[in-house]
Amino acid sequence: MNTFLEKYVMPVAGKIAGQRHLQAVRDGIILAMPLLIIGSLFLIIANIPFEGYPGWMADHFGASWQAKLNYPVHATFDIMSLIVTFGIAYRLAEKYKVDPVSAGAVAVSAFLLVTPFEMSILAKDKLAIPLDLMGSKGLFVAIIISLLSTEIFRWVIQRKIVIKLPDGVPPAVSKSFVALIPGALVILVMWIIRLIFENTDFGSVHNIVSKLLYTPLTHVGASLAGAIVAVILIQLLWSCGIHGAAIVGGVMGPIWLSLMDQNRLANEAHHALPNVVTQQFFDLWIYAGGSGATLALVVAMIFRAKSKQLKSLGKLALGPGIFNINEPVTFGMPIVLNPLLIIPFIIAPVVLVITTYLSMKWGWVARPSGVAVPWTTPLLFSGYLATGGKISAVILQLVNFAISFIIYYPFLKAWDKQKLAEENAVKS
Numbered sequence: 001m002n003t004f005l006e007k008y009v010m011p012v013a014g015k016i017a018g019q020r021h022l023q024a025v026r027d028g029i030i031l032a033m034p035l036l037i038i039g040s041l042f043l044i045i046a047n048i049p050f051e052g053y054p055g056w057m058a059d060h061f062g063a064s065w066q067a068k069l070n071y072p073v074h075a076t077f078d079i080m081s082l083i084v085t086f087g088i089a090y091r092l093a094e095k096y097k098v099d100p101v102s103a104g105a106v107a108v109s110a111f112l113l114v115t116p117f118e119m120s121i122l123a124k125d126k127l128a129i130p131l132d133l134m135g136s137k138g139l140f141v142a143i144i145i146s147l148l149s150t151e152i153f154r155w156v157i158q159r160k161i162v163i164k165l166p167d168g169v170p171p172a173v174s175k176s177f178v179a180l181i182p183g184a185l186v187i188l189v190m191w192i193i194r195l196i197f198e199n200t201d202f203g204s205v206h207n208i209v210s211k212l213l214y215t216p217l218t219h220v221g222a223s224l225a226g227a228i229v230a231v232i233l234i235q236l237l238w239s240c241g242i243h244g245a246a247i248v249g250g251v252m253g254p255i256w257l258s259l260m261d262q263n264r265l266a267n268e269a270h271h272a273l274p275n276v277v278t279q280q281f282f283d284l285w286i287y288a289g290g291s292g293a294t295l296a297l298v299v300a301m302i303f304r305a306k307s308k309q310l311k312s313l314g315k316l317a318l319g320p321g322i323f324n325i326n327e328p329v330t331f332g333m334p335i336v337l338n339p340l341l342i343i344p345f346i347i348a349p350v351v352l353v354i355t356t357y358l359s360m361k362w363g364w365v366a367r368p369s370g371v372a373v374p375w376t377t378p379l380l381f382s383g384y385l386a387t388g389g390k391i392s393a394v395i396l397q398l399v400n401f402a403i404s405f406i407i408y409y410p411f412l413k414a415w416d417k418q419k420l421a422e423e424n425a426v427k428s
Helices: 004-017 020-046 053-061 065-077 081-096 100-114 136-158 171-178 181-197 204-221 224-239 243-269 281-288 295-304 308-322 327-332 340-360 383-387 393-427
Strands: none
Touching: 004 281, 020 065, 020 136, 020 243, 053 065, 065 243, 081 100, 081 136, 081 243, 100 136, 100 171, 100 181, 136 181, 136 224, 136 243, 171 181, 181 204, 204 224, 204 243, 224 243, 224 281, 224 340, 243 281, 243 393, 281 340, 281 383, 281 393, 295 393, 308 327, 308 393, 327 393, 383 393
16 A cells, blocks of 8 residues: 555655645745635624524614624625635735745736625616625635636746836836736736626626636535545545645535535525535544544544553644644544554544534534634534534544544554554564
């Protein structure tokens, strides 16, 4: 197995991990996460599930208290695509060693240019950008436009088709003139693209991306089969020592974020939550302790391991594991390139995906409400916050922990026996 992984899997996985566009997408989306978490704090406060809480808030802050608490939510979630556009363009420009700030600004302008304007309901004589296209609904267009814009931008600069000012000019002014010609070309290309699509049956870039890319991928990403495939890929990559969540998240992250935001909007409107699979589905119910659901393995090492090496490693890994960081286990045990431990490392998350998906799909357990709970939030607290205070979500996290423990234990016992024999051999 090691030979197979090293010969066939690791070279391909390494190339994918180093692919600049995937890295830029991943890092660009991460740029939006602090805002989403901040918005989620207000969302939690606006929907605390205590009896009498809405009445108490209305008495003290007025009847529109909830709408006012949602102001920061809309100011963070509903500009997601704009932030991601800037972030992706910035990170990709960095890798090409061109001015990232100018590239990000040009990309935002390009995204707005291809976004259709509509008549404002409040002022019919003015045009307005649909707010939903600035949020998760425009995420795929944001990714495509930011990548395309930056590729045009860097292509022009790298061929030195720029306006150069004398050396005495301040750097900020000089950079703005360097960006003039490439920025103008980007805007020209995006303007032509918009005009072309306005004269087709699709009507806009957003419509064609939605019909040909966003909708099909969302159906796949929201399905049980899609979740299983994603988890298997993540675990296989981690088994080779490559950050699987970062690579798969670069492709699937926009889909899961979009599904999360759909749940948020439904929750705000007091409608049934449409999606089971979201970013929080994986972060909070599947990966307790980190990729592979290794928190149960850490606890098993502490209480059941007989070898000093594994017991000490378990104690060392418990602190990070509580906050879902498991590099001490994956590389210290190790799980990476370990044929024995790779088996439960893959099986456990797959089983948890099935149990969690079916439990939420059948209505036994509350679904994630669209709150962007940080992936480092400890077990139990995370499930409670992500579902608006539903105890069923906390119980499922405990059940998943027990399932992981049961799956890992026989393999840990075998590995512990081997390590104990090695320690005894050294003593003798």
